[in-house]
Amino acid sequence: MLHAPRDYSRLRQIDYLETPPSYAAFLEHYLEPNLPALIGPALTESWPARQQWVCPDTGKPSFATLREHLCHTPVQVPVADCQTRDYTDQKRSVMDLKEFLDEWEARSSADQPSRTYLKDFHFVKTFPDYNAYQTPEIFCDDWMNEFWTRREDMDDDYRFVYCGGDGTFTPFHADVYRSYSWSANICGIKKWTLFPPDQEHLFQDNLHNTVYDINNVDRAQFPNFEKSRSFTLYQNPGQTLFVPSGWWHQVENIGDTISINHNWCNGSNLDLLLDSLVSDLKEVERELAHLKDMMDEHEWIETCQKVLLSNSGWDWSTLWNMCSVVRERVKRQMEQGDHHIRTDASTENQKPKETPIFPPPMISQQPPLELTLRRVDAVLNFIRQDPSAAWFLAHSKGISVE
Ligand SMILES: O=C(O)CCC(=O)C(=O)O
Ligand SMILES: [Fe+2]
Incomplete structure (x- = not known):
């Protein structure tokens, strides 16, 4: 990591x-x-x-x-x-x-x-x-x-x-x-x-x-x-x-x-968030161990993710989606600088929306973009390489793990 x-x-x-x-x-x-x-x-x-x-x-x-x-x-x-x-x-x-x-x-x-x-x-x-x-x-x-x-x-x-x-x-x-x-x-x-x-x-x-x-x-x-x-x-x-x-x-x-x-959270504690998700999942798997034999492999993965989401408020798709959103934004900042950050934030703010958006950080308010990209990619790769997580994401709505 x-x-x-x-x-x-x-x-x-x-x-x-x-x-x-x-x-x-x-x-x-x-x-x-x-x-x-x-x-x-x-x-x-x-x-x-x-x-x-x-x-x-x-x-x-x-x-x-x-x-x-x-x-x-x-x-x-x-x-x-x-x-x-x-x-x-x-x-x-x-x-x-x-x-x-x-x-x-x-x-x-x-x-x-x-x-x-x-x-x-x-x-x-x-x-x-x-x-x-x-x-x-x-x-x-x-x-x-x-x-x-x-x-x-x-x-x-x-x-x-x-x-x-x-x-x-x-x-x-x-x-x-x-x-x-x-x-x-x-x-x-x-x-x-x-x-x-x-x-x-x-x-x-x-x-x-x-x-x-x-x-x-x-x-x-x-x-x-x-x-x-x-x-x-x-x-x-x-x-x-x-x-x-x-x-x-x-x-x-x-x-x-x-x-x-x-x-x-951000790139500086992303590794700790990943550790926490992994340990929350282990805890769920321990709690549900008595049901494992009654399920096929995919049913077991889905059940554990469902319980994880309800106990801890997140599952693999939450972490994956957050990292993907940040990755897209960081890549845009690498190509276009800060210009679009202000424009995106002000146009989105004009939409009637219950929760006002939180504007993304300017380049000067975050670590070097290349470092952030490497950190986000490390987490996305970790998830891709975990067979259960990858199967779960491939079967989640709107997610592409390529
Ligand atoms: O102020 C409190 O009572 C709790 C605040 C807290 O736990 C936190 O900010 O993490
Ligand atoms: Fe607290």
């Missing part, structure tokens, strides 16, 4: 970058080695969200402005009950945004901790004309949002807002597909505990159950957890954290907190 092995053992602290780094520096020191960085508030200073959603005097959410800007029509939002566990996650439901804000404000005024956490709220998709923030240049090489916002069969994205009062939290996890995330704090403080990759064996039991809350670990069930290595940091208002691929983490809100978070 086209990536040097990553070594986390010499990492002693998480860098704080007062001034936002150039794209080239961010690529070299954080994206490629897969290391976290906390970036100072200059990165988000000009965002309307920072100016409009926070009371300048108190630093608390401006509940009246949020209601005025976001609640003219009823909006249903996803929420989690932080006090009720549901397997590896919290109990999820939906509620009306105005009702959520009213309840949050009442608790905040009474200095009471909250248990309802608005999370994974597709903000840009819900408010396409709001322009509450601009994706910083260092995070523009984002294939997940580029791909999902253009898919004709699925108007989706990974651009979220999180809102929660004091005491709300996100349990211990690694992100979807082992993607990166970035998280910008609009107000409040987030306490992050981050665990470098490759320590899963220390926080899993024999049955592959994983620790849920790092503050309440059953030492009998997870005797090795205390051997794990982690970094704790406090993210203040305006600061942005880059969370690398495959780093497990838990996040706890201190005070009333609003953040903007994207999940994303």
